Amino acid sequence: MGVFTSTDDPGSTGHEQVVFCQDKQTGLKAIIGIYSTALGPALGGTRFYPYDSEEAALADVLDLSRGMAYKNALAGLDLGGGKAVIWGDPEQIKSEALLRAYGRFVESLGGRYYTACDVGTYVPDMDVIARETRYVTGRSVEHGGAGDSSILTAWGVFQGMRAAAEHVWGEPTLRGRRVGVTGLGKVGKYLVGHLLDDGAEVVASDVNPRALEWARTNHPQVTLVDDAALLVASDIDVYAPCALGGALNDETVPALRAKVVAGAANNQLAHSGIEKLLADRGILYAPDYVVNAGGVIQVADEIEGFNFERAKLRATRIYDTTREILELADAEGVPPAVAADRLAERRMAEVGRLRTIHLP
Numbered sequence: 001m002g003v004f005t006s007t008d009d010p011g012s013t014g015h016e017q018v019v020f021c022q023d024k025q026t027g028l029k030a031i032i033g034i035y036s037t038a039l040g041p042a043l044g045g046t047r048f049y050p051y052d053s054e055e056a057a058l059a060d061v062l063d064l065s066r067g068m069a070y071k072n073a074l075a076g077l078d079l080g081g082g083k084a085v086i087w088g089d090p091e092q093i094k095s096e097a098l099l100r101a102y103g104r105f106v107e108s109l110g111g112r113y114y115t116a117c118d119v120g121t122y123v124p125d126m127d128v129i130a131r132e133t134r135y136v137t138g139r140s141v142e143h144g145g146a147g148d149s150s151i152l153t154a155w156g157v158f159q160g161m162r163a164a165a166e167h168v169w170g171e172p173t174l175r176g177r178r179v180g181v182t183g184l185g186k187v188g189k190y191l192v193g194h195l196l197d198d199g200a201e202v203v204a205s206d207v208n209p210r211a212l213e214w215a216r217t218n219h220p221q222v223t224l225v226d227d228a229a230l231l232v233a234s235d236i237d238v239y240a241p242c243a244l245g246g247a248l249n250d251e252t253v254p255a256l257r258a259k260v261v262a263g264a265a266n267n268q269l270a271h272s273g274i275e276k277l278l279a280d281r282g283i284l285y286a287p288d289y290v291v292n293a294g295g296v297i298q299v300a301d302e303i304e305g306f307n308f309e310r311a312k313l314r315a316t317r318i319y320d321t322t323r324e325i326l327e328l329a330d331a332e333g334v335p336p337a338v339a340a341d342r343l344a345e346r347r348m349a350e351v352g353r354l355r356t357i358h359l360p
Contacts, residue, residue, distance in 0.1 A: 013062050017112070021105040026098040030105065031057055032084040033065035034113055038352030041111055042082025043137065043300060044068035045118030046102070050089040057087045063267050068296070070344040071289035074321055076314070077300050082113045090120040096128055103132030111135055116299040117149060119244070137299035146306045149295035153264055154190030156294025156318040161238060161262040163322035164286045168259055172319070175199030180236035180258065182228040183243030184211040187264040191242060192219055205231045232256050239263065246270040253277050262286035275337040286322055287340040293318060
């Protein structure tokens with residue numbers, strides 16, 4: 001195994017540490033990004049994805065780890081922000097040996113980084129990784145974990161969406177609203193259930209035929225469209241991106257007819273300036289790292305000793321946090337994404353400063 005660690009100035013991104021990991025025998029190529037440990041050990045999932053290049057993998061892990069720092073701060077957790085990516089097709093190269101090799105790299109960081117599930121990794125994978133490291137969350141119930149973190153991710157998104165609906169339409173409900181969901185995977189399928197229970201009309205899309213078949217079987221009242229572009233341009237009140245990042249970009253935002261955007265995907269804004277474009281069009285954006293924090297709240301609870309009801313109560317408070325951010329945005333005349341950043345940075349600075357008080 002080989003490891004290269006840079007703690008000086010990883011790409012001038014503000015990250016504390018970026019670790020490149022490789023184990024040639026198993027085919028493991030991974031990057032662990034630690035953006036901040038101001039509030040505590042960095043926590044964030046491991047994404048297993050066939051990136052086009054190492055540069056693309058690095059760019060993703062830097063963006064995702066920064067987002068986790070802000071997400072954890074606004075979730076009220078005493079945890080910093082980190083993320084990891086494994087570069088490769090999980091359908092082709094994922095194996096016990098590869099996951100355990102990766103676990104040894106996580107262990108080598110001595111608790112600076114806790115990992116969990118993300119795109120391409122699942123609860124059983126965390127149980128395998130945990131055979132080599134103590135710093136794993138999102139484990140199975142059989143091993144003392146919380147199980148599927150998508151459950152509270154979806155619950156939190158629903159709470160954030162309720163707060164956004166109240167801000168725009170005066171009532172914290174999606175009843176009678178048409179909600180467009182792109183991505184019926186881990187989180188999207190649970191979110192659809194919450195929306196239908198609340199009385200919303202749901203239209204959805206997914207690139208995976210199995211996900212569409214699941215929707216037809218379990219929720220035949222959901223309207224399915226051929227692709228995300230058609231959904232974005234359709235007559236919807238709320239847009240919920242629940243797949244990969246970059247869903248809000250220079251093509252989708254001008255076509256978007258929704259009044260609210262609130263979804264589970266990470267890094268929804270394709271680049272800086274999209275938040276202003278949304279605001280200029282009168283579209284309320286509930287920042288992704290605020291509303292999708294339910295999952296990290298769930299897995300973080302494992303560190304304390306998992307209690308589902310306690311974790312769900314914390315995730316329900318995403319409603320209050322979203323309300324606070326939307327009100328602050330109005331008061332300061334800035335987009336909600338800017339207001340959210342300010343609140344997160346304030347907590348990281350104020351609470352992180354306490355570490356300068358020396359303890360024996």
